[in-house]
Amino acid sequence: MKSEKMKSYLEPEFIIERDDEKCTRCKICIEQCTYGVHYYNSKNNIVRSRDENCVNCHRCVVFCPTKAITIRRNPTQYTENWHWTKEVITDIKKQAETGRAILTGMGCDKPYYTYWDKILLNASQVTNPSIDPLREPIEIRTYLGAKPDKLELEMKNNDIELKTKLTPQLCAETPILFAAISLGAVNFNVHLALARAAAECGTFMNCGEGGLDKRLYQYGDHIIVQVASGRFGVSPEYLNAGAAIEIKIGQGAKPGIGGHLPGEKVTQEIAQTRMIPVGTDALSPAPHHDIYSIEDLRQLIYALKEATDYTKPVAVKIAAVHNCAAIASGMVRAGADIIVLDGIRGATGAAPKVIRDNVGIPIELALASVDQRLRDEGIRNKASIIVSGGIRNSADIVKAIALGADAVYIGTAALVAIGCTLCQKCYTGKCPWGIATTDPRIAERLDPDVATKRLVNLLQAWSIEIKEMLGAMGINAIESLRGNREQLRGVGLTETELKILGIKMAGE
């Protein structure tokens, strides 16, 4: 084998264009780039670039004081071919040169339908009044957890009081929660910002499967702690530190395969929280080795409830797959208070590209079928539904709730808010924005105060927009929107699609 000497046939994906007139040779781009793209040639007093290293993260573009840098997709094309695209050809070459599976980050970027864009919202006209959210109260608070089958009331001190004992609930002031992003996939500064922003907005952040730094326990009332198959960082203290516990069975970016934190990111700090050797790949295999059935799932749900004295709701998260409606029914019957569905657009810090781009189903279809199934079986009240996987804006959220969700998780959108540009290279651990890195020298780029502010701003902006849309529909409480598919109409969808989504065609 002469593989060491093999010439690479790969071409740079991006081309850096530097306006030499604008460039002051300040070398900030060299400092900012963690992939070693820019370098200074002192002989000619010029800054040059190694295009092949560029991931198009825009760090240099944003930080260049004279805006001298433009990054373009390499315009050099293979002979145009709809079937054998540039991506396909590049992937084959990469694999022929390495013999390895291709790893990637973030969510599926393939052009499958985004059904949100084929669903339109209703508004009130003439016969039912719309509500002006600027002057009238609109309730977007949401309670997440199992609801009783019926309410029993009793008279006490001349007042009606609730006799039915409610199981624990999460009270979210806005139906937007931060999705599970593990410590290890991101660094402590990101976790801190998410926790603070969740606390400030009266909502929740999910700490992911890599444990929770003790410094964040003070935000515990706004944290959902996750338990995955690797059980990283899961101690009795951890289980009791959060407001709820989530069992992660699967995630939308990689249904059927487990967590994979590449060794590059397993620093001393991460190794300590996860209790694994430094530099090892932190593996969380797809199956929990004590769960092979709904009955086994029930066993873990109740083990967690026992360990926390039945004081916290237990959520179970699965990736949206073909038979997720039947599985969701089992999850509810197993005792899950909240079920979480993560669609094919759900992101990750690291997943085999082939899995990310080909496995799973769109969250819109999964949500509609799960909600319908639970209604048909008369158990929809027994669990709340949180959906995630590519929620991009407040309209996606309103459509999701009308389709049957109680709330949404946002992961990618939250990271974009604090600097992420979706370059998809999270697995390298070199994130130049200081997000998907555990290298302390890069992580310090992320100012937790600024990041908190940006996240709070995003939730605030979306909450206002949600109220605007509700008001336009003449609805003054998000409770009245949940599962209210009459407020939705489809455009450009087949009859089968409309049937699965449970919505009418626009004009009907």
Next chain:
Amino acid sequence: MDKGFLHEEQKSFDLSPVTLNDEVVTINAADMDYRTLNSLLKSYSNSVKRIVVYNVHGQRYIGAGLRSNVEINVHGTPGNDLAAFMDGPTIYVHGNAQDGVGNTMNGGKVVIYGRAGDVVGYAMRGGKIFIRDDVGYRAGVHMKGYGDKRPIIVIGGTAQDFLGEYMAGGVLVVLGLTLKNGENHKAKFVGTGMHGGIIYVRGQVAHVGKEVKIMELEEDDMALLRPIIEEFCNFFGFDANEILAGEFKKLVPVSTRPYGKLYV
């Protein structure tokens, strides 16, 4: 050898579900559901030194999430997830245990005067589990360890397949005391996915995962092993020297990063 707990104590049991006597609580678990039993255990775990539970018939989660130094004596057959997430107590099981003993256990001790089922010590983070006889599949799967936190599992008999799977830390000891003369351990895929920790096996291992290398014991290993075996022998009445005189092998991961070269 059971230190005679069972018979001696059963004489003094009366039929009421809970008897409080000095610093010992006695619970009759007959017909008691697990939630009632565990809430009793929880409510007494910080106020008494010892809890004796008898007529245990498969109640799950005994000791789950308990965080105190109480001693619990379980007579009968505890159900799955005994000592799950436990942090501190010592549980003696006078009988066999089922699946999931010490699931994600953080600290404390479990001593089983019998055998245990599958996934013993799943993702165990600290504390010790001593099992007199055999165990089922996947004992020690995902066991962890870091710095001073070093969980220990000792299996007196033999284990089934996937022993120490995905092991990332801690010490797993299999003594083979239930094997007949000349009989070997039958477990296959021992240490599959292992990337940390140590497995010591007394006797011949049939088959190991590709992530594992088999080594001879050195002085350091004996220094680590001796007190562990002695503690085991204290509970079950075996002779530590006799056990240590047997032939041991050490199983360790080939690499801390077994799958690093599969991805680009």
